[in-house]
Amino acid sequence: MIRLHERVPRGASIMMRVEADEATAKRLASILAETLDPEAVAASAFETPGGWRVEAHFTLEPDREKVMDLVRATAGEVTARAISFEILQPKDWIAASLEGLVPVPVGRFVVHGAHDRIKVAGNRIGIEIEAALAFGTGHHGTTQGCLAAIERIAKTKRPKRILDIGTGTGVLAIAAARVWHRAVVACDIDPLSVTIARANAAANRAAAYVHVVQAAGINAPAIRGRRYDLIIANILLPVLQRLARPVRLLSARGGSVILSGLLPEQANVALAVWRAQGFTRSRRDLVDGWVTLTLRLPQ
Numbered sequence: 001m002i003r004l005h006e007r008v009p010r011g012a013s014i015m016m017r018v019e020a021d022e023a024t025a026k027r028l029a030s031i032l033a034e035t036l037d038p039e040a041v042a043a044s045a046f047e048t049p050g051g052w053r054v055e056a057h058f059t060l061e062p063d064r065e066k067v068m069d070l071v072r073a074t075a076g077e078v079t080a081r082a083i084s085f086e087i088l089q090p091k092d093w094i095a096a097s098l099e100g101l102v103p104v105p106v107g108r109f110v111v112h113g114a115h116d117r118i119k120v121a122g123n124r125i126g127i128e129i130e131a132a133l134a135f136g137t138g139h140h141g142t143t144q145g146c147l148a149a150i151e152r153i154a155k156t157k158r159p160k161r162i163l164d165i166g167t168g169t170g171v172l173a174i175a176a177a178r179v180w181h182r183a184v185v186a187c188d189i190d191p192l193s194v195t196i197a198r199a200n201a202a203a204n205r206a207a208a209y210v211h212v213v214q215a216a217g218i219n220a221p222a223i224r225g226r227r228y229d230l231i232i233a234n235i236l237l238p239v240l241q242r243l244a245r246p247v248r249l250l251s252a253r254g255g256s257v258i259l260s261g262l263l264p265e266q267a268n269v270a271l272a273v274w275r276a277q278g279f280t281r282s283r284r285d286l287v288d289g290w291v292t293l294t295l296r297l298p299q
Contacts (some may be wrong), residue, residue: 014058016067018083020045024075025052026289030263031074032056033236042236045263046289057088106144107151109175125178127204129169142234142260145285145292146172149258150232152283152294154179159229163187163250165218165243166235170197170210176230177201177209185223187215218246227252234260241273248277254299256282260292267291 020028022045029045032054036043043056056067064085072080103112103119110124120126150172153159164173164186173186186201188194194214201210213222229252233243240259247257257279262270264286271281271293279295286292 013088014061015086015088016054016056016058016062016083017086018054018071018075018079019048019050020052020054020075020079022047022052024079025054026263026265028054028071028075028079029056030265031070033263033266034238035070036062044289104144106147108179109147109151111143111147111171125175127171127174127178129171129200141288141290142292143171145260145287145290146232146234146258147175148285148287149283149292149294150175150179153230153256153258157229157256158182159255161185161226161228161252162230163218163223163228163232165231165233165247166239167197167212168193168234170200170212172232172234173197173210173212174201174204174206176232177206178204182209184210185226185228186210186212187218187220187223188212189214189216218243218250223250226250227255229255230258231255232258234258236261237263237266237270240270244273244277244279248279248297251297253297255297257295257297258292259295260290262291262293263289264291267293 025045029043032041032043041056041058043054045052045054068080068083071083103110103116108125109127110120111127111129112120113130114128117128158180160182162176162182162184164184167173167186167188170186173184177184186197188197191214194212197212201207201212211222213220215223228250231247231251233240240261251257259270267284274295279297281293282296283294284291
């Protein structure tokens, strides 16, 4: 694993960006996600008007030469020489994000900023999430995939206990609380995310249902000792692999699990690990290049 060094200004991040053809971009994003520390890096490939782009966001300063070596070994010398790195300051990122954000409709949900509050129809569930230093404004394919899965499950089930692992802004926990009016435990390792998720739950009239705790993994007292009918984990492959057995011990029979943060070539790897714990696949969805898996633990 490439080691990362803490040199980035507080709250800022480093973004690596490079253009490539579709196959190369997807392969490179997958390699970056699997090789780099999943708690410090998020990598993705997406289509642009001119072709395909790979972006990797680092919360810690990377060893840039080693990152270039990894790109060179995966995508060749020309792609490695085309890499650019940029420091993203948090204030500038938030302002830029707010300017470009538009409401995101997913089923009955509409994720929006405060500036679009009046655009939400009365028959929709509006979830107000401002761009912040936590993951989950609703615009990423993983968030949309999870929201769609929650919407589908709501048509046939009414889970009593819900757990959202790696909650970020709390958008998925809030969605579950608003649609079912049930208690949701939401956890995140990052104290800033915990603060943001709590504020968002209060702003969305869900504070009475959403209990946000800081936790590394799922060993916090607020999480243990219960069986959950629905567990959501929108993280990355290495973490999802480690969570399979612990989540199995927390899952109620007949319960559902929603997993996202997976590139298409990673989905079968994740599925194999979770099947080994007794889960079966209910559905596989692809949104903007990211896979969301809906699993079930048989009765």
